[in-house]
Amino acid sequence: MKVRKAVLPVAGLGTRFLPATKASPKEMLPMVDKPVIQYVVEEARLSGIEQVIMVTGRGKRAIEDHFDTSYELESLLEKKGDHKLLREMRAISNLISFCFVRQNEALGLGHAILCAKEVVGNEPFAVMLGDVIMDSDKPALKQVLDIHYRFKGPVIAVEEVEQSEVSHYGIIRPETLEDGVYKILDMVEKPKPEEAPSNLCISGRYVLPPEIFGLLEQAAPGSIGEIQLTDALKALVGMGPVYGCRVEGRVYDTGSKLGFLQATVELALKNPEFGDDFRNYLKGLKL
Numbered sequence: 506m507k508v509r510k511a512v513l514p515v516a517g518l519g520t521r522f523l524p525a526t527k528a529s530p531k532e533m534l535p536m537v538d539k540p541v542i543q544y545v546v547e548e549a550r551l552s553g554i555e556q557v558i559m560v561t562g563r564g565k566r567a568i569e570d571h572f573d574t575s576y577e578l579e580s581l582l583e584k585k586g587d588h589k590l591l592r593e594m595r596a597i598s599n600l601i602s603f604c605f606v607r608q609n610e611a612l613g614l615g616h617a618i619l620c621a622k623e624v625v626g627n628e629p630f631a632v633m634l635g636d637v638i639m640d641s642d643k644p645a646l647k648q649v650l651d652i653h654y655r656f657k658g659p660v661i662a663v664e665e666v667e668q669s670e671v672s673h674y675g676i677i678r679p680e681t682l683e684d685g686v687y688k689i690l691d692m693v694e695k696p697k698p699e700e701a702p703s704n705l706c707i708s709g710r711y712v713l714p715p716e717i718f719g720l721l722e723q724a725a726p727g728s729i730g731e732i733q734l735t736d737a738l739k740a741l742v743g744m745g746p747v748y749g750c751r752v753e754g755r756v757y758d759t760g761s762k763l764g765f766l767q768a769t770v771e772l773a774l775k776n777p778e779f780g781d782d783f784r785n786y787l788k789g790l791k792l
């Protein structure tokens with residue numbers, strides 16, 4: 506069955522990026538020349554997704570407005586005769602079909618996904634974290650979807666991290682099936698480096714069956730009342746094979762200040778318009 510829908514949870518509070526995120530969504534921070542979230546939506550479209558379901562929350566209106574038609578702006582650009590910019594603005598709202606649902610309290614990633622239950626319905630769907638940019642030749646979600654179609658089961662994108670860094674992530678216990686493809690035997694949240702079952706971390710793209718909603722409904726809220734996706738994924742592993750797909754490309758967690766800066770520098774260097782000038786500028790810095 507074709508995966509048609511992608512859920513993009515963007516209702517998190519973004520506390521790691523305060524004060525920048527006090528009144529503006531982290532997903533709308535400009536990454537080189539467009540907001541972070543636009544990279545994720547473009548990846549969805551290039552991966553063959555037909556509908557993006559955004560789970561938004563308080564203070565996230567700017568995301569809806571960004572993907573909506575802006576009549577005032579369009580008529581102004583038309584009057585000014587700036588047809589190039591006008592085309593670019595129209596292309597953003599025509600990227601893909603959008604649907605917005607609201608998470609009225611930030612009760613965790615698992616809870617955010619659960620908010621999309623009615624709109625997703627009874628079919629497999631993708632989940633893409635709205636603050637994770639994946640820069641790759643073949644769109645990252647497409648890589649994950651290809652494994653889903655081949656192995657006919659849920660797939661989670663994974664990425665290799667330094668052994669010393671594993672305690673920041675959800676880490677899988679893998680059984681290698683082929684280069685870059687794993688059967689996930691278990692998952693551990695933020696293990697100590699010496700106890701980590703691998704250095705493969707869960708990294709922001711998933712293809713999940715509709716059964717995940719029942720598992721999320723059963724998941725007990727943690728100490729701060731949040732429903733964690735990892736708990737439901739662990740239960741899913743107990744029900745049948747779940748696969749890991751090592752994504753080829755660069756993964757940036759733009760929800761962290763350092764990740765955001767790394768993405769900005771590396772993506773700016775690749776920009777066809779000013780990448781070379783930026784490289785020369787960086788070379789001139791006395792580091």
Ligand code: UTP
Pocket residue numbers: 514515516517518519520521522560608610611612613614616617634635636760
């Ligand atoms: P994060 O772990 O980045 O949490 O969420 P956060 O709350 O957004 O940011 P910090 O940790 O406070 O800085 C991972 C993804 O899940 C979404 C976020 O928007 C992000 O895309 N999320 C998280 C929700 O949609 N709702 C939530 O209640 C929590």
